[in-house]
Amino acid sequence: MPRRRFPSPVIKRPILPDMGCLVRRLKTLMLALLLLGGSGAGTLAASPVLEGHLEQGGLVFGKTAPGTKISLDGIAVPVGADGSFLLGFDRDHGPHANLSSVTPDGHAQTETLAIALRDWQIQRVEGVPPKYVTPPADELARIQREVALKKAARPFATKTEYYESGFIWPATGRISGVFGSQRFYNGEPRKPHYGVDVAAPAGTPVVAPADGVVTLARPDMYFEGGLIFIDHGQGLISVMMHLSKVEVKAGQKVQKGEKIGAVGATGRATGPHLHWGMWWRDAHLDPALLVPPMPGK
Numbered sequence: 001m002p003r004r005r006f007p008s009p010v011i012k013r014p015i016l017p018d019m020g021c022l023v024r025r026l027k028t029l030m031l032a033l034l035l036l037g038g039s040g041a042g043t044l045a046a047s048p049v050l051e052g053h054l055e056q057g058g059l060v061f062g063k064t065a066p067g068t069k070i071s072l073d074g075i076a077v078p079v080g081a082d083g084s085f086l087l088g089f090d091r092d093h094g095p096h097a098n099l100s101s102v103t104p105d106g107h108a109q110t111e112t113l114a115i116a117l118r119d120w121q122i123q124r125v126e127g128v129p130p131k132y133v134t135p136p137a138d139e140l141a142r143i144q145r146e147v148a149l150k151k152a153a154r155p156f157a158t159k160t161e162y163y164e165s166g167f168i169w170p171a172t173g174r175i176s177g178v179f180g181s182q183r184f185y186n187g188e189p190r191k192p193h194y195g196v197d198v199a200a201p202a203g204t205p206v207v208a209p210a211d212g213v214v215t216l217a218r219p220d221m222y223f224e225g226g227l228i229f230i231d232h233g234q235g236l237i238s239v240m241m242h243l244s245k246v247e248v249k250a251g252q253k254v255q256k257g258e259k260i261g262a263v264g265a266t267g268r269a270t271g272p273h274l275h276w277g278m279w280w281r282d283a284h285l286d287p288a289l290l291v292p293p294m295p296g297k
Contacts (some may be wrong), residue, residue: 011142047109048101050087057179057286059236059278067104073097078157078234084164088280089115091180091192106276120192121181132223132268143222153216153250156235156281163232165211165256167290170240171263171274175294178285194284195239195277199293202244203271204263208254209238209276209287220237225266227269232256238287239277242269247280
């Protein structure tokens, strides 16, 4: 069943009407404009450039004058030395968000962003081993330890903007699960599906979807099985689950397209596939919004 979305998921907003659509990779030109002297600099910085998906599960790439303070819904957002920043919207985010900016010279502005709501699928997964639906009491301590490991492996403000490498699919194959669907395991309702599943034969290579630093690499997590976290900067984290092989270590830098592991069926999985999830800070994001359509689909 195809995903359905409400209208207006994508924005590309220029600072000045005669400049056309700005592309965030033209950093030199952007920086020159934002560093114009006088009151004009404050005016530019007060209206950050935004490019991406203003929708539930969406990620937006922002650009503002260096030194500008940005906040989203009252929470401070990391801003790079060159004025780059990210905004992410959780699967359950409401229809509006408040974006505020304060320039180094004190010019303040707040605007309301319209967040497009999405219509979520229901997915029923049968044949899951009962211990992964309702864990036995003797596994609860292990699960809690692993929760702490995962929380510690999610830095919120890495200064290097690795995400500017752009994103690719970490594996190719049939899409067997989409972001945001309400999951039922063996008929029992559980949390929504916070990622996209790519069905592929066990052993299929898994590559880094973008540049980053590995913050967690474990072969045998209870729910996730083989698990890798990659920090792409400014709180943006990729999560690779159910791997049969983990071929990187925590602290290792990886480049987009570099092999990091292999598809498997470890943890709570009923067949070989890669689960690719993403966080921006505490918001669950839809990775499929960051890449082209699956090759061959």
